[in-house]
Amino acid sequence: MIDPAERARAVDVFGQGAVTDLLVLSHGWNNDMAEARTLYDRLLAALRACLVASTPPLGARQLGVLAVLWPSKKFAEKSLIPGQAASIDSGEMADALMEHIDTLKGAFDDPEADAKLSAARELSPKLADSPAAQREFVRLVRGLLTRQPADDEGNTDGYYNALDAQDLLQRLAGPVQLPPTPTASSDGGGAQNLGDAPASDVAGGAARIGGFFSGIASAASNLLNLTTYYQMKERAGMIGRGAVHALVREIADGQKPPKIHLVGHSFGARLVTSVALGADDQPPLRIGSMTLLQAAFSHNAFSDGSTGHPVGVFRRVVAAPARLSGPLLVSHTSRDLPVGLAYPLASRIASQNDSGLGDASDPYGGLGRNGAQGTPEASELDFGKPGTSYSFKGGRVYNMNGEMLILGHSDIIHPETAYALLAAVAAS
Structure with missing residues (x-):
């Protein structure tokens, strides 16, 4: 308004x-x-x-x-950059995931969204070893949206809600090869790689856009990003x-x-x-x-x-x-x-x-x-x-x-x- x-x-x-x-x-x-x-x-x-x-x-x-x-709200980019998706066993990705969740407080239209995010945050350290925690995490994150998500052509995204929680996380955690970023010619014409981008766009340093990201914590962060994407798109x-x-x-x-x-x-x-x-x-x-x-x-x-x-x-x-x-x-x-x-x-x-x-x-x-x-x-x-x-x-x-x-x-x-x-x- x-x-x-x-x-x-x-x-x-x-x-x-x-x-x-x-x-x-x-x-x-x-x-x-x-x-x-x-x-x-x-x-x-x-x-x-x-x-x-x-x-x-x-x-x-x-x-x-x-x-x-x-x-x-922004995407949380750090966990998506190749080389940043460390194992949750190190504790670093669990901390990053909880930090990601904290940034999303107030982002969703659901009046109970912040409570759901807090509950999801508590599950973060358990995601690596507990299928039950994974299922509950996915249930909470899906519940952040007040409307069925749709693609950009207005078609309902049936995959988002229909997939089993573990299947959904597996698809988001599996290795994804992204198209490589073109580099400038060697005659000094411009930026050489994504590491030359502003720090606000590339958390974590000089990483190229081509590469892999994987792991259960990355899957959870990717799910949060995709859910945030649907909310911001609708809004x-x-x-x-x-x-x-x-x-x-x-x-x-x-x-x-x-x-x-x-x-x-x-x-x-x-x-x-x-x-x-x-x-x-x-x-x-x-x-x-x-x-x-x-x-x-x-x-x-x-x-x-x-x-x-x-x-x-x-x-x-x-x-x-x-x-x-x-x-x-x-x-x-x-x-x-x-x-x-x-x-x-x-x-x-x-x-x-x-x-x-x-x-x-x-x-x-x-x-x-x-x-x-x-x-x-x-x-x-x-x-x-x-x-x-x-x-x-x-x-x-x-x-x-x-x-x-x-x-x-x-x-x-x-x-x-x-x-x-x-x-x-x-x-x-």
Whole structure:
């Protein structure tokens, strides 16, 4: 729910005609609002630097900013990185698992969720040797969700609840080979491996994304991550299609409305895409441009179903008549650890082991990892330096390759990303 006073103020400020273009920003995985505000401050500073340099051709257009703050939680990444999944016998993984559980307090909608998490925490040291503890742990974690989990196409994930507890943990604990991260050429052109990513994205040091993770504690942590993923996915969609969509529509229906530009990171990308989609009974909301930075949802989200990919849940956002007067930018890189691993977890549960887990051939692949798949409106582009002459067209989707620029899930603030965002605004 949006504070009524803040809503009224936003409608008043952005409905007077002084602002010609409104950026609606949404953060993704964060532990607290301070992190979200820091992300916004850094992004706005990068945009301001581009505007001061007059690199994007915006002319006399005046930008306003509406920043969304919503409750979200991070994945626990440390236990997922190859080389970090030590045996629970050492006690280190049991401690890490309990720490992981502690970070999830307050993350779930179930009013009894914190009590269930406390009970699961008490079971953590027993998981290695006790099948009964494993069954009870899985029961408690499954009980954190108030709704049946579904995949990104809206299909109920029957594997999550139907599998026997030990079978579920075995599938999540078994070795998973992830696609290797591309390395830069030897001519000094960029980052050499995932160890060059920001510390906030890579806990534990210089580990490559390719490798194995296994063990009962990793299985338990993976189950918590997947459950958190389902909760945050549902929450982002609900907030986007509900309260934020209603506010943006009220601004857009004003006498002197600005053009609306949606910008989201991680699950915030799902939130703003849900804003563009709106409720089924609502007329289309016209959007100037969209920029999705390391989006944490399906790479099939905009698919038309013509190339074997399922029809995407957000297909109507780009399908004719398109809601977009400008372009849709999708940043992607295999260096995105959370998005690159969230989908292999779903693949493991469904026993989809014959594809490159998490990559473009995986039916469970992520948008921030692979870009939009099965989408005829999509084309591939590299991020260019400020001043690059992009030929963005309205209603088109541009998969922006960030392999040598974006070194981790949250490494999204660069002059190149800021400039591309503003170039998308200018093209709308």
